[in-house]
Amino acid sequence: MAVIDDVLAICVFLLVMSFILPITSGGSVPKYLIILIVIFPVLIGLITGGITAFIMKKIRSEKVCAITVFAGVLVTAAMTALANHYLMPVPVLNFMLSGMVYSATFANILDEKKLEDIMKYCTPSISACFALIVLNLGAPLDYHLILGAGIFTAVYIIARAAGKIGGAALGAQLSHAPATVKKYLGLVILPHSGVSLVMTGIAISALKGDFGQYGNIVRGTIAAAAVINEIIAVFLARKGFKAAGEMGKAIKCK
Known part of the structure; x- marks a missing residue:
């Protein structure tokens, strides 16, 4: 429920932002961003999440699977950054939305037992990273x-x-x-x-x-x-x- 709540909130927020940006930027932001601002992160997350799940199904080691998860995070972030730089007139794509779709995709493709075993290795790092994100955003x-x-x-x-x-x-x-x-x-x-x-x-x-x-x-x-x-x-x-x-x-x- 919390994840669905966050995803919907981000989608609504980004859609509103797409209407606000043309006003605050003096009309220099094209209107087609209203759709792309949500579609691009979702597509990126679906692609990287699906590929990551396919690779993890072939791997038996839980530790290697956990490393694959983090590698997928880096690839997702890199693809979002590249799309921001080369495909968008201004860098407005949301990395959090890409990450949410990425994790939700492979989590729903893998069987529950394997996912639980992998997350034993991922959860401590995820908690630490989330704490750093909140501190970094809250400090200013x-x-x-x-x-x-x-x-x-x-x-x-x-x-x-x-x-x-x-x-x-x-x-x-x-x-x-x-x-x-x-x-x-x-x-x-x-x-x-x-x-x-x-x-x-x-x-x-x-x-x-x-x-x-x-x-x-x-x-x-x-x-x-x-x-x-x-x-x-x-x-x-x-x-x-x-x-x-x-x-x-x-x-x-x-």
Whole structure:
């Protein structure tokens, strides 16, 4: 659910960005980017993910498979960079979307047992890299802007919470999911993630020059919302897990 949530958010964000860029760049960005900004990363991820899965099916060693996964990451990043440089008028392709599609592709092609064995070697490195990404993206945020964000922060937090909780409840209702899913899924997906910081960096890079003041508003709003959400939303997520009867269930299964 978290991955699907992130992928949809990135796709919507990039589509909105494709409308904003022509305005902030003085109309120098062609309109066909609206489609290519999503299609190129998806195609790159599908190609590299499919090839990586095909290679891993031929390999018996779990360690070699893990190395193949990381090699695929580098190839995916290189292809996205080349597409950015040679196929796009401005470098707007999103590396995170390429990576998400890449990993989702080979994860759905490989059988579950082999994937689980491979991820034993990949997970520690992935966790370390994710921590570095969040630190790198969060470090430039000016936390002095938190107090100045004011009403924008309140609107962002309330709208985000309403979308998460309301969307999860509606989805559960339409899919006839259990009552616990309808009541508590929205709460457990409230905490902020590094994806919002990635989007913040992209948005700020597009809001320069005459639009710099709006970049400061975005920077302050997300910084404030991230701090507040990590205090409140994590507590609410824990309450949601507990109310749904999911707390400690994984430990009992072992």
